[in-house]
Amino acid sequence: MTFELMIFDWDGTLMDSVPRIVSSMQAAARDAEWGELSPDAVENIIGLGLPEAVARLCPGILPAQSARLRERYAHYFVHADSTPMAFFDGVEARLLRLRHQHSPRLAVATGKTRRGLERVFADTGSAGWFHASRTADETRSKPDPLMLAELLDELAVPVSRAVMIGDSEYDLAMARALGMASVGVGYGVHNTDRLAACEPLHIAQNVDELFDWLEATAVKAAPAALR
DSSP states (O other), X not given: OOBSEEEEOOBTTTEEOHHHHXXXXXXXXXXXXXXXXXXXHHHHHBXXXXXXXXXXXXXXXXXXXXXXXXXXXXXXXXXXXXXXXXXXXXXXXXXXHIIXXXXXXXXXXXXXXXXXXXXXXXXXXXXXXXXXXXETTSSOOTTSTHHHHHHHXXXXXXXXXXXXXXXXXXXXXXXXXXXXXXXXXXXXXXXXXXHHTTOOSEEESSHHHHHHHHHHHBOOOOOOXXX
């Protein structure tokens, strides 16, 4: 099986941002007077859009309190939380090698907002690595497969020629719902058993294993303009 389009989740797959997400969400919940959230509970909802994540994390939360929590989360994540956040070791070099030596199309499908993704693109200089992207606020949140369908349509790639790569069951369930192949990464938020239940083609336990697999299955795509 070979692929000309490889679609990546962001948080927990390419970027080691989970600790900041957890600490920012915990601080936001306290500010919103919801109470303490455990790290495991926050990690469980990473990958969902922010409204969907808060609804699942805080069942029964009132609309005003939810809005307050989301506003405070954005404040902490962008401005007030200094928890380090960077690409996992090896991601940058391996992504660039994949792109330049094997030439598949690359895309991002993330639970971030468009504003949040553009911010991290600018901070890391990575916007030019990808041909297209979708965020949860401009389409439907994972595990709904709409963002994948939109990426396939934009890049004119059949579902049989694309693969979704992610660290959560939401990523892999989204792909399965569309009949798209998937690859799990075992170093992110959901454990191997949860990923395996979504029947990915492979589960990689580290960055090098992931990109070795992707390089072995990549085919040169037809020319396409970058973002």
